Amino acid sequence: MDLQFKRQLKAACRPDEPVQPGDPRHYDFDAPELHLRGRPWRAWLADEIRLSTSPTAQLVTGLRGSGKTTELKQLEKLLTDEGYRVVYADIGAWLSDAAPLTTTDLLLALVLALYPSGTPSGTSGWLRDYAAQVGKFFGSDVALEGGVAGIRAKLTTDETLFQSVAKRLHERDGLREDVFELLERAAAAAFAQGEELVLILDGGEKRATGELFDHGKKALFQNAWFGAFVLQGRDLRPPIHTIYTVPPFMVRRTSELAANFGCELQFLPMVRVLSHAGGLNETGLRAMVAALGRRVPLECFAEPAVPVWLAAHSGGYFRDLMRFMNFMIHAVGDEPAFTREHARYAVEQVRQSYTQGLGLVLEEKRVLQQLHPSKRFPEHEDARERMDSLLQGFKMFRYHNDRDWYDAHPLLWPVLELDDVEDVITWPRAVEIAGPSSGEDPPEGA
Template identity: 60%
Template sequence: MHEDLLREFVAACKPEEPVSPEDHRHFDFDAPELRLRGAPWRERLAQVIRLASEPTAQLVTGLRGSGKTTELRQLQRKLQESGRRVVLADAGQWLSDDRPLETEDLMLALVLALYPAGRPDDAAEWVREYANKAWTFLASQVELSGDVEGVRVQLTTDETVFERAAKKLRGADGLRREIHSLLADAAEASRRDGEELVVLLDGAEKRAVGDLHERERRSAFHNHWFGSFILSGRDLRPPVHVVYTVPPFMVRRGAELAANFGSELHFLPMVRVYDRESKLDPVGVEALTRALFKRVPVEHFADEATPRWLAAQSGGYFRDLLRFVTEMVYQVGDAPQFTRVHAEAAVSRIQQSYLEALVREDKQVLAEVHPSKSFPDQEAAQLRMDSLLQGFKMFRYHNGSAWYDAHPLCWAELGFAADLPSWEHLEELRG
């Protein structure tokens, strides 16, 4: 294949790149005729906001690369079409990886989410008023220098400034009252302007999870996340509609979150390519291949079974499907099309990265999960849930109710190689 074409494929298949609903590469796995992830949580989130008589705070999660940001962009469009003003902000740009999360970090992120980028003079009148109020509050509380525009730039570009500001806020008296008052004023001003205000705070779930720390230190990071929403949840329920993205390990304490924060935790499942009996779902496989063809057209595959086989190996994790294709790009050389040989070599390489991180305790738990499709209820197994989800070795699906499975790339290692589909099966498969 020509280098220019391969370069296009690499650019089109970036695993970490969120795709907006307007992007030609977007594929809606939750379309009514598919429903491959159960009932779309964007519809539930929108319904809660539409039917609420007062501001709501909702929690969503899912594995990295599963499509949360794309879902939130679809939610944004859905709410905007119904006459709401929706602010989608990346909280990940403000939060640190090096220290446990504090409630004040998220409160400050909420303030910055509504703070206009660029010159406030270019914003709506009520946004300019909010920016001036927020600037006055921040300048007085944390002694930041600079004008209205400069304060936001400082907090966004210099992580240490944000940390210092959040630390100062932790010692402030009446912090919740002041921040809630700021946000209430913004919500009321937007309402007077004819639009109900909604804040989608994305990206926070990628930060402060302690992934690279040893177990005890990582548990401390996780406990801070739980504490922010279970113990200090009132601080994070401001007088404006908010949707937070949170780390997937929080599903382990979903019942406590619902009881104490007052919101169910919505988990974005994988695309369903297998059913609960580990049989291929033809509709799911076909959908994944059609989504792939939006990035790498069908004529670049030597036969129909190759993209289907890749889809089956991904377990419905579209990020891994893109990783497979990217690896094939590096292997194809002068061959005119991607073949089964390229597919097998690419999958083998990605599979190795999973198996190298698969410790004995993981194997023991996953060997129970795969046949039962449920997570073991023993306490020791529950402690493995965080690392299995965070490490993408275990997926969550939804088909009437939630269920789990090991990543198909681990099945052979767990002793379930017979459950993997053959090339012959994929040749005959029809969606």
């Protein structure tokens, strides 16, 4: 393949790049005729806002690279087209990994999310008034060089300063009331101008999870997340529609979140390329191939079975499909097309990334061996302690048909020495699913 063409392919297949609305690479796995991730995620979030007579607070989660940001950006466009004023903020850029999350961190993020990123004097209407009020809010406790215009720029680019300000605010009496008053004024002023405000706070789930620390300290970090939304949930339900992304491990406390925070935690499942009965889901596989075809022309594959085989090994995790492609782009050299050999090489390379280094410890292996035949997470406490590492390590996936279920990542099936998987992902089966028309994209919207 030509070097310049391979560069284009590599740019189109970045594993962690969210796809923005209008990007031709976007593929809707939740179209009505597919529903490959169960109940449509962004439709639920939008309906909660549309159907409510008061501000809502919602929690969403999913594995990194499963499409959360892409879905939230699509939600932003959907609601904007309906007349809502949607403010999207990546708060992962503000939070620290060195200390457990605090409710004050999130209250500060709520304030900054609405604050204009440019010079407040360049704004007008309710937003300009809000900027002035925020200046007074910070001015009473925090001295920042550059005045009001520098507040967001400094706090969103200087993690240490953000934490310092959050610590100062934590000592302030009536902080929750002050923050809620700021947001309530902004919401009322925007509504008076015909705009109902919606805040989307994305990216926080990647920070302050304790993943780099030992078990005891990691538990401290995770308990801080639970404490913020379970014990102090009322402090994070502002008078404005708000959506938070939270870490996947919080799925363990779904019932407590529903009871104490007051909403159902929405988990974005994998694309359903596997069936609950243990075989392959042909509709899901064809959809994954069609989505891949929006990034890599399908004629670049030596035969239609190759992308099907890759999609099956991804387990419906599109990020891993992109990782496969990156290895294949390196391996293809001057050959004109991606072959079975390139596919085998790519799958083995990504498999090794899951099994080498810290790898799959014996306890995790035992849990996954129990999980695979039942598709249900084991209930005993020892297994549940492993749930976080399996989800965070992308070794276990969550799917949805008419119910939620789990399975081990297909790349781990050979390592787990399972009895019923040898004939599931095979080249003859990939050829059968690919069929004569596998290179065609499904109808628009599929």
